Amino acid sequence: MSNRYRELSVELGERSYPIFIGEGLLGTQDLSAFVSGAQVMIVTNETVAPLYLERAKASFPGKRVDTVVLPDGERFKDWQTLNSIFDGLLEHRHTRKTLLVALGGGVVGDMAGFAAACYQRGVPFIQIPTTLLSQVDSSVGGKTGINHPLGKNMVGAFHQPQAVLIDTASLQTLPAREVSAGLAEVIKYGLIRDQGFLGWLEEHMDALVSLDPEALAEAIFRSCACKAEIVALDEREGGLRAILNLGHTFGHAIETYAGYGNWLHGEAVGTGMLMAAELSALEGMISRDDCDRINRLILRAGLPDKPPVAMTADDFMGLMAVDKKNVDGLLRLVLLRSVGDAVVTAEASPENLALTFARFCSST
């Protein structure tokens, strides 16, 4: 590894791993040291492959590098597509010593990571996230999985990568809509744990939206540092880690309602965070001004602030009841005790939840 990057560590004992963040890392770093055998399998998708696959292959000199190119999109985050990774591994006779590489966004990362968790009962893998959302969120922390027709991420594993390589240059090819989706998760870190970062984001949101490299690098570093800290404290989501789900229970309902892939995950989370903020205000935890402040930042990030127009309170309730954040029938939600301090609670009143839906849903 050269020295033109910043490095973080996710501290998980023998499962600890580094996160490298820098401009132009992909293709200029030798990653062979992470491969214990002779084989590497790069998993990517048809959008990312033409842009970055050759550079990724060049990162493993002296190794036999095979590739699986998946179709692009959340709707392919299913068993059938996952199985095409196993097909590729078995057709090319990859052994337990192989290394998988996830080159792409969150869907590629979740699927390649889950394939690594399951192939021959577990092989190592590296995350090379190429979208803002995956760089600041899904590539760090070891959550992997696929969707089920009855719910998102219902089938999966905790499987930590050997390393995360974040090349900030890859964001320059990212569609604006996906930049916004990633910024939703960036804003989340400020809301749940870092009021100072939220202030920094309010100062630099325009720079971020216009892809200013230095602003992006700083936002990614601070986001990953926050996530790494939370994951180190609670790897398997026994408690604290659940605050990372701010806006996600509402958001998953939106994604499922809209059909996977029609709303981007970050877009749904952005609106979901506004609904969580509204409920927090109704519960008397944050002020109306706090809500307005969050709403402004979400809009400046280019994110929607309302669920799909036809979606009703009943739609939300039906879809949220099966969400896996539930434990024995209690609807657990992440709310804001104050801006910069999240809490997981099953205590929100049904009346305030109904009022939240009433304020966000145009239809009844």
Added chain:
Amino acid sequence: MSNRYRELSVELGERSYPIFIGEGLLGTQDLSAFVSGAQVMIVTNETVAPLYLERAKASFPGKRVDTVVLPDGERFKDWQTLNSIFDGLLEHRHTRKTLLVALGGGVVGDMAGFAAACYQRGVPFIQIPTTLLSQVDSSVGGKTGINHPLGKNMVGAFHQPQAVLIDTASLQTLPAREVSAGLAEVIKYGLIRDQGFLGWLEEHMDALVSLDPEALAEAIFRSCACKAEIVALDEREGGLRAILNLGHTFGHAIETYAGYGNWLHGEAVGTGMLMAAELSALEGMISRDDCDRINRLILRAGLPDKPPVAMTADDFMGLMAVDKKNVDGLLRLVLLRSVGDAVVTAEASPENLALTFARFCSST
């Protein structure tokens, strides 16, 4: 739990768990203490359900017990059948606090265990094995998974159960062919690690084949004790645990060749152990007398001592090359340094391997 049983422990730190072995345990023991939530999902198959499902349900008083009944057979150890378990869990809105129960043989145990490993990224489960093979082997040790068209158990996870409940009475309903298949794995423990047990088996093989309850209970106890010891020393098969695969590399080739389910796993392992013994003799590790001794015991257990009649050396080589015991192209095999002492080696000469195939294959 009452006191009419023997108990063993698999020592794996915070993942340690008990194995209960006794006559008539199923339906007479309260297993609710293993359930942290309110929900239980029993996974079984259409053969086992009429015999034992009601008794299994009665083991969880005060809990909401749902069931998924799978079709019976190794050929259903695939994604589609696995997914029916996820369907059942999601349709009945099981949360992360659910407990899965595997009630049946090795296929049910592997699939229910893998479903538990993956559902919402991991929930607890209990093994209630009802076949001899699953009681002495697959229910202990945490290996779970499904087959892929290109290889057995290629997709799976290490996921330890909370407990294993072995009711020896369930063997009285087991077809003779499946008893024999289980005895193959029983014999294996004697061969790889316990010469004294092998002598005991030679004395009691007739009693075992005729389902003598005391002989069965003793054989199961000693087999589980041996497996528990090996698993405790090497949970994830970094080294020692691989000796449990004696005969399995040859055996998997036979199973794949014959088509899943046409040869029982234990039958293929029985013949595979004879091939491993032959190779061990050719390598000068054990004597011809040792081979004959093992062959006699395999035949007395009612097991085949030859692979399928049309299977050639080339069939074996092609199928063994992709077996997951391989690391970077080297064919690793479990051989017998002496009777009661197995070793994993990649050193067997290709000539002796060819000679082994020549002696066991009728076709060329």
